[in-house]
Amino acid sequence: MSDYVKLDDVTLAYGDVVAVPNLSFEIGKGELIALLGPSGCGKTTTMRAIAGLMGLASGSIHIDGRDVTNLPPSKREVGLVFQSYALFPHLSVYENVAFGLKMRGEKNIKPKVEAAIESVGLSQFANRLTPDLSGGQQQRVSLARSLVVEPKVLLLDEPLSNLDARLRLEMQMVLKDIQKRTGVTMIFVTHDQSEALALADRIVLMKDGKIVQSGLAEDMYNAPETRFAADFFGFENILPGEDGRERAWRPNAIRLGEGPYEGRIRGMSFGGDYRTYVIETDRGQIKGAVAADLPAYAEGETVRFDLPMAQAVALQAG
Incomplete structure (x- = not known):
C-alpha cells in the first residue's frame, strides 16, 4: 500500500498534557479510513493535526510525498467536513459551494460549482438558502463545498452525528458513492463502530492516543485482538x-x-x-x-x- 498520507512518530500535546504519543500510520491513495474510538481517545486531535489546525510536538506528516508538517491548512490541499456543517446561512447553496473557489481567485467557476452540487444530488436546491434545507441536505452542501476545491484528502469529523438514524444511513450511502466516484482519499472520524464498519475500507481503532488495532473492517469485526477491541465490536x-x-x-x-x-x-x-x-x-x-x-x-x-x-x-x- 502506498503511503499517500503518512504520519511518522507524531506526538500531539495540549500544553504539558500529551494527547497522542508517537503515533505512526499510513493511508493509501483512494482509501476510506475510519479513525474510531471513544471520546478523548485522540482521533479528532489526530485529524486536526493532519488538517494543519494543530501543531506537532514532534514527528512529521506527509501528504502525496510532500512534507506538510509546517504548512498552514490552506497549503495542505485538504478538505474539511465538520459535525456542525459550518455553512453561511445568508448565502445560497450555490454561493456556499462557490465560496472556497472565489477565495482562491479562480475564474470561470460555474461548471465546477454546478458539478459539485450535482454530485451530492442538490441541483434543484442550488438557489435555496441553507437554513431552509434539512440536516441531511445541509451536510451534503458541506460535502460539496469541500469537494469543489479538489482536495487530495477529505477529512470528516463526526459528520453524521447530528442526523437522525434514517438520515445517517442515507448519508453513509452518499459518502460511499462520492468516494467511489471521485476516488478522493477520505479520513472519517467517528465513535460509532457500526458507522465505521459500514463506511470504511480500513479501521484504525484508538485508545488513549494510541492505536489498539487496525485492519480491514471485516477483520476488525470478526477478529478483535484485545478486550478493548472485542468490547468495542460487540463481543459483550x-x-x-x-x-x-x-x-x-x-x-x-x-x-x-x-x-x-x-x-x-x-x-x-x-x-x-x-x-x-x-x-x-x-x-x-x-x-x-x-x-x-x-x-x-x-x-x-x-x-x-x-x-x-x-x-x-x-x-x-x-
Whole structure:
C-alpha cells in the first residue's frame, strides 16, 4: 500500500498534557479510513493535526510525498467536513459551494460549482438558502463545498452525528458513492463502530492516543485482538480461559436452552428480531440473544446455556 498520507512518530500535546504519543500510520491513495474510538481517545486531535489546525510536538506528516508538517491548512490541499456543517446561512447553496473557489481567485467557476452540487444530488436546491434545507441536505452542501476545491484528502469529523438514524444511513450511502466516484482519499472520524464498519475500507481503532488495532473492517469485526477491541465490536461476553487467555462471545453466539452451564434470568431487552437476556451465572453475568419469534424466558427463570468454543475469539492481553 502506498503511503499517500503518512504520519511518522507524531506526538500531539495540549500544553504539558500529551494527547497522542508517537503515533505512526499510513493511508493509501483512494482509501476510506475510519479513525474510531471513544471520546478523548485522540482521533479528532489526530485529524486536526493532519488538517494543519494543530501543531506537532514532534514527528512529521506527509501528504502525496510532500512534507506538510509546517504548512498552514490552506497549503495542505485538504478538505474539511465538520459535525456542525459550518455553512453561511445568508448565502445560497450555490454561493456556499462557490465560496472556497472565489477565495482562491479562480475564474470561470460555474461548471465546477454546478458539478459539485450535482454530485451530492442538490441541483434543484442550488438557489435555496441553507437554513431552509434539512440536516441531511445541509451536510451534503458541506460535502460539496469541500469537494469543489479538489482536495487530495477529505477529512470528516463526526459528520453524521447530528442526523437522525434514517438520515445517517442515507448519508453513509452518499459518502460511499462520492468516494467511489471521485476516488478522493477520505479520513472519517467517528465513535460509532457500526458507522465505521459500514463506511470504511480500513479501521484504525484508538485508545488513549494510541492505536489498539487496525485492519480491514471485516477483520476488525470478526477478529478483535484485545478486550478493548472485542468490547468495542460487540463481543459483550468476555471470560477467562483455562490457558490464561480470555475468550469473547457475542450475545447471539450463546446457545440458550441447552448446554452444560446454568444461570438465572435477571433481565431482558427487546430489540426487534432478537430478545437479549442478562443471565446471572457462577462465571459472572452473561448476555445471550435469541430470535424474538421463539418462546420468551421469564425474569427469575433458570436456564441452561452453552458457550460454543467455535464461536469464541481468543484475546491478547491489554
